[in-house]
Amino acid sequence: MVKDSNDPKTLWKCLHSLNPKVKNTPYELATEDNNTTKSKKCIADTFNNFFTSCAEKLREQGSYTPVNKADFSNLSKFVKNKLHKHEKFSIPPVNMNELFNELAKLDINKASGMDNIGPKILRLSAPFIASPLTYIFNRMIDTGIYPSLLKNAKYYGMDYHTKCVRLKTLLLLSKVSRST
Numbered sequence: 001m002v003k004d005s006n007d008p009k010t011l012w013k014c015l016h017s018l019n020p021k022v023k024n025t026p027y028e029l030a031t032e033d034n035n036t037t038k039s040k041k042c043i044a045d046t047f048n049n050f051f052t053s054c055a056e057k058l059r060e061q062g063s064y065t066p067v068n069k070a071d072f073s074n075l076s077k078f079v080k081n082k083l084h085k086h087e088k089f090s091i092p093p094v095n096m097n098e099l100f101n102e103l104a105k106l107d108i109n110k111a112s113g114m115d116n117i118g119p120k121i122l123r124l125s126a127p128f129i130a131s132p133l134t135y136i137f138n139r140m141i142d143t144g145i146y147p148s149l150l151k152n153a154k155y156y157g158m159d160y161h162t163k164c165v166r167l168k169t170l171l172l173l174s175k176v177s178r179s180t
Helices: 008-018 042-060 075-081 094-104 119-124 128-145 171-179
Strands: 154-156 165-167
Touching: 075 154, 119 128, 119 171
Parallel strands: none
Antiparallel strands: 154 165
16 A cells, blocks of 8 residues: 555555554642642643742742843953954845845745734735835934834744744844944
């Protein structure tokens, strides 16, 4: 059956039938009161309580350093070793043709950004939006001012099935805007 088949789907079905997936039940988890549980809800609640209380426990113990008091001397030394005083960091202006080509190459199967404008719409409207976007991007580079909304991105955690969307500040844009 498989030997004569040129269909990969059939081949994979055959291979999976030889080694079927076995759904494992959750492992036992020791709870705080020295009991064990196999309940998925109880296990999830235990992990949730543990991870949501980590920051509070660290704060109570005083074993964390606030960002405004953190020591960045090692990072500063590293940057100084890599970037000499006579060198300047600059971003070249955006070229309209290059931007148009990038818009035309967008993968329409990818997700939309924070503005909920999908890549298909961007790709189709490329001839009309390339010039205004080029102007906007070049103004941002020239002034070093980036709109707050452009500093955010959709972030999908490890569990892609639930698609928990969180805002994740893009530190690079923030750093670039401060350095110009």
